[in-house]
Amino acid sequence: MKYFYLAIILYLCAFQPLKAQDQLGEPVVSASINVSAVVIPSIELITVNSMTFPNLQPGQREIYVNPVNSLNAGFMIAVGMPNTEFRLNYLPERELTQVDGNATLTFTYELSGNNEDNQSTSELLKLDNRNIEFNEEGRYYIWVGGRVNIENAAPGNYEGDFTIEIDYI
Amino acid sequence: MIFRSHRTAVHFKLFFSKGFLRFMYSAVILLLHGVSMSNLYAQEIDFGDFSSRYTTISPVLIQPNLDFGTIAQNQGVKEIEITDAAIIELEGIKYLDVLIDIELLAPFDTDGCSNANCTLPFTLKGAYSNFGEDSEVSALNNTRYIGETTIDFSQQTGVLSTQFPILSRTSAPPGPPPTPVYKGYNLEVLKESAYLFIYGSINASGQISGTYSADIQVTIYYD
Numbered sequence: 001m002k003y004f005y006l007a008i009i010l011y012l013c014a015f016q017p018l019k020a021q022d023q024l025g026e027p028v029v030s031a032s033i034n035v036s037a038v039v040i041p042s043i044e045l046i047t048v049n050s051m052t053f054p055n056l057q058p059g060q061r062e063i064y065v066n067p068v069n070s071l072n073a074g075f076m077i078a079v080g081m082p083n084t085e086f087r088l089n090y091l092p093e094r095e096l097t098q099v100d101g102n103a104t105l106t107f108t109y110e111l112s113g114n115n116e117d118n119q120s121t122s123e124l125l126k127l128d129n130r131n132i133e134f135n136e137e138g139r140y141y142i143w144v145g146g147r148v149n150i151e152n153a154a155p156g157n158y159e160g161d162f163t164i165e166i167d168y169i
Numbered sequence: 170m171i172f173r174s175h176r177t178a179v180h181f182k183l184f185f186s187k188g189f190l191r192f193m194y195s196a197v198i199l200l201l202h203g204v205s206m207s208n209l210y211a212q213e214i215d216f217g218d219f220s221s222r223y224t225t226i227s228p229v230l231i232q233p234n235l236d237f238g239t240i241a242q243n244q245g246v247k248e249i250e251i252t253d254a255a256i257i258e259l260e261g262i263k264y265l266d267v268l269i270d271i272e273l274l275a276p277f278d279t280d281g282c283s284n285a286n287c288t289l290p291f292t293l294k295g296a297y298s299n300f301g302e303d304s305e306v307s308a309l310n311n312t313r314y315i316g317e318t319t320i321d322f323s324q325q326t327g328v329l330s331t332q333f334p335i336l337s338r339t340s341a342p343p344g345p346p347p348t349p350v351y352k353g354y355n356l357e358v359l360k361e362s363a364y365l366f367i368y369g370s371i372n373a374s375g376q377i378s379g380t381y382s383a384d385i386q387v388t389i390y391y392d
Contacts, residue, residue, distance in 0.1 A: 028388060028389070028390040029226050029227075029228055029388075029389050029390070030228075030386055030387060030388045030389065031228045031230055031233075031257055031386075031387045031389075032233075032384050032385070032386055032387070033230075033233060033234070033235055033255045033257075033367055033384070033385040033386075033387065034233065034234050034235070034382065034383075034384055034385075035234075035235040035236075035237075035273075035277060035291065035382060035383045035384070035385060036234065036235070036236050036237065036380065036381065036382045037236070037237035037238065037239075037240055037247075037277075037289060037371055037380075037381045037382075038238065038239045038240070038378075038379070038380050038381070039239075039240055039241075039242055039289070039373055039376050039377065039378045039379055039381060040239050040240070040241055040242070040378050041241070041242055041378050042241045042242045042243045042244070043241070081239075081378070084239075168239060168241060
């Protein structure tokens with residue numbers, strides 16, 4: 001019987017972790033890293049009015065829509081983070097294709113912009129603008145004009161698109 | 170001589186008694202069973218157990234911030250590479266291993282908000298360099314990747330853990346036990362610096378606009 005008790009004691013001992021070394025308490029240190037980010041609204045580009053062309057006069061060689069003062073200019077509003085700078089660029093020359101034919105016309109776009117809704121005080125925008133800022137309401141106003149030579153154009157309807165890119169800096 | 174012979178005979182009898190054999194059989198079986206279920210701590214020599222006699226680890230925050238700057242609501246993934254990581258320099262005893270936990274304790278969200286629309290999924294990444302480099306700049310040329318974990322609204326916390334010696338032993342086996350502290354002991358010659366790099370990425374997919382922040386806690390201790 002005593003051997004049985006001895007065996008039980010040995011068994012219980014076997015379940016104990018065999019810590020041969022003294023735990024002196026290792027020094028623990030910690031540091032803190034701050035992670036941060038600012039989420040800003042995505043930029044939206046709203047087309048309010050498309051560009052229209054005035055009636056052509058006999059013998060007219062060119063159509064020009066002045067983005068600063070023409071009522072035919074297209075009107076767009078960019079919406080984004082208030083008081084935040086953004087970059088704007090566009091392709092100035094786009095090809096217009098005859099709807100019922102193969103003729104083409106090259107349209108050269110001109111843009112003007114303003115941080116208030118006032119076309120007459122807007123300023124012409126270069127091809128790559130980097131110092132533009134959304135106003136306090138997160139808006140920026142854009143007028144679209146341009147010119148096209150119709151001297152040798154075939155009669156008909158023409159259509160094409162216009163690409164403008166806006167990104168936060 | 171006769172007396173000695175008698176004693177030998179007694180021992181012989183005791184050794185092979187039935188009760189003793191039963192005991193040995195039971196003991197061996199139980200010991201084998203018990204040993205298989207227990208951890209043998211005695212087989213690992215942790216010199217770090219005595220590290221408090223030498224020194225504490227000195228972490229220096231070389232770059233304490235991980236700033237992602239601005240990100241548009243639907244921009245997608247924005248990453249901070251290791252070259253722009255938050256950096257901690259760890260000065261310690263070069264032959265001792267350190268255990269490191271890099272833990273994001275709470276989701277990466279805006280103040281006072283606790284739902285998925287105001288929580289940015291954050292992928293936490295870590296790396297270290299322990300090749301005795303002079304600066305964090307040169308350490309960047311020789312790093313070891315720890316791993317990564319993503320914390321979002323459903324995965325509220327995340328931790329990266331690793332263990333490495335302050336100075337890499339490369340492919341060599343661990344060195345001899347450290348020299349005990351004695352009078353005139355020069356601790357400085359045993360110090361070396363390792364570097365810890367913390368970086369990662371966030372993923373914006375329509376979260377509300379605002380300032381997001383979180384804290385990463387880095388815990389360091391000798392093995």
